[in-house]
Amino acid sequence: MSLRAVEEASEKEVSNAYLSQIETGKILQPSPNILNTLSEIYKIDYFQLMELAGYVSPTNARDANERHGRVATFAEHNLTPEEESELLHFLQFLRSKKPK
Amino acid sequence: MRKPDDSSLTASELKTVEKHAKLALDKASGWGTFPTPVDDVLAAARLRVAPRSAFDMRRLYEYAKQASADAIQKVKGALSKVLGLYDATDSIIHIDDQVGESKQKFLKLHETGHHELPAHRKIFTFFEDCEKTLAPEIADQFEREANNFARYVLFQGSTFKDMAADEVMGVKSPIKLAKKFGASNYAAFREFVRTHHRPCVVYALEPVEYVAGTGVTATVRRVETSPSFKAQFGSPDDTVISGDHPLVQLLPIGRKMTRPTNLVYRDKNGEQHECLGEAFNTIHNVFLLIYPVKSLTSSGLIASINFSVTK
Numbered sequence: 001m002s003l004r005a006v007e008e009a010s011e012k013e014v015s016n017a018y019l020s021q022i023e024t025g026k027i028l029q030p031s032p033n034i035l036n037t038l039s040e041i042y043k044i045d046y047f048q049l050m051e052l053a054g055y056v057s058p059t060n061a062r063d064a065n066e067r068h069g070r071v072a073t074f075a076e077h078n079l080t081p082e083e084e085s086e087l088l089h090f091l092q093f094l095r096s097k098k099p100k
Numbered sequence: 101m102r103k104p105d106d107s108s109l110t111a112s113e114l115k116t117v118e119k120h121a122k123l124a125l126d127k128a129s130g131w132g133t134f135p136t137p138v139d140d141v142l143a144a145a146r147l148r149v150a151p152r153s154a155f156d157m158r159r160l161y162e163y164a165k166q167a168s169a170d171a172i173q174k175v176k177g178a179l180s181k182v183l184g185l186y187d188a189t190d191s192i193i194h195i196d197d198q199v200g201e202s203k204q205k206f207l208k209l210h211e212t213g214h215h216e217l218p219a220h221r222k223i224f225t226f227f228e229d230c231e232k233t234l235a236p237e238i239a240d241q242f243e244r245e246a247n248n249f250a251r252y253v254l255f256q257g258s259t260f261k262d263m264a265a266d267e268v269m270g271v272k273s274p275i276k277l278a279k280k281f282g283a284s285n286y287a288a289f290r291e292f293v294r295t296h297h298r299p300c301v302v303y304a305l306e307p308v309e310y311v312a313g314t315g316v317t318a319t320v321r322r323v324e325t326s327p328s329f330k331a332q333f334g335s336p337d338d339t340v341i342s343g344d345h346p347l348v349q350l351l352p353i354g355r356k357m358t359r360p361t362n363l364v365y366r367d368k369n370g371e372q373h374e375c376l377g378e379a380f381n382t383i384h385n386v387f388l389l390i391y392p393v394k395s396l397t398s399s400g401l402i403a404s405i406n407f408s409v410t411k
Contacts, residue, residue, distance in 0.1 A: 035219070
């Protein structure tokens with residue numbers, strides 16, 4: 001696929017010039033939205049691209065004061081890793097008890 | 101304490117977010133319907149609001165039959181920090197129904213943003229079964245994206261801005277538009293100032309407190325400026341309004357509103373401007389809205405307060 005074809009397929013979200021900067025290593029961390037668009041165009045795994053860009057890290061690498069990122073919330077305060085982990089278990093429980 | 105930035109995005113990120121927000125409104129045929137039909141937007145997104153949500157204590161009691169006391173404690177801790185959440189695996193959202201109705205609408209749209217932005221939805225299904233997480237700066241960015249999604253849908257793109265331009269400058273306009281769109285006063289005041297073509301600034305303050313010895317004090321939660329205000333006067337960095345701060349006189353003490361009051365602001369070039377300041381007091385916030393009405397010549401007619409906000 002030519003750079004211009006990608007620009008077109010992404011409805012101009014990923015411009016020809018931008019893509020060329022990714023290819024030459026001038027842009028090392030494209031935004032998640034752009035990675036998602038590229039993953040769709042090239043039919044590659046988005047999660048893998050996110051990992052390669054350094055946007056996914058082990059849970060124990062996060063400081064408790066930093067924003068939690070395993071579950072999508074609207075939060076006034078950041079969850080500790082343990083709170084977030086238990087919240088995920090609770091959500092699993094709620095799904096299993098879903099009224100049919 | 102001043103709240104951290106919850107909305108700044110680069111132009112290209114904003115464009116992507118607004119593209120998806122526009123599609124969400126299109127799907128719901130929501131344009132031009134007032135208040136903004138939030139439930140239709142959710143339905144069109146095939147997203148459900150959990151009827152018995154994670155915030156319903158009875159759900160936690162059910163869970164307590166099988167989970168450890170420690171786990172329950174952690175879940176409680178988590179829920180006390182959270183107002184809404186999106187379960188990507190089940191396309192369902194949980195909203196804390198203890199918060200006001202207009203805030204709930206914003207929360208629903210925020211969670212819908214996580215669902216309608218494919219870069220969000222896809223990633224949140226992954227963290228169920230592995231010990232991995234989004235990097236904190238990306239998690240923060242996703243929150244800002246979801247907020248901008250919510251804001252775009254709630255205020256129907258530039259519809260709010262266009263209507264605000266036809267209203268008089270003053271606190272009554274955002275209050276009126278909040279009702280029209282079904283938004284909270286907090287969201288409407290921010291949108292009003294952020295998008296206004298005229299110079300204006302709004303302070304969102306915590307409720308006014310009375311401290312023995314020092315008098316009244318109000319902590320600044322957030323300050324929004326219109327682009328033209330920022331260009332001309334800069335962005336105020338006050339963290340508290342108390343003591344001899346010139347804006348103390350605007351604080352509504354035991355009143356719902358403070359009528360337009362004269363203030364003098366000095367712009368970045370040192371020129372003085374006669375401004376009006378008004379206040380509106382809700383249970384949750386105090387809003388101070390300030391806007392210049394005319395520039396003063398060097399002969400200066402009034403010198404009520406020389407309040408410089410330039411750094």
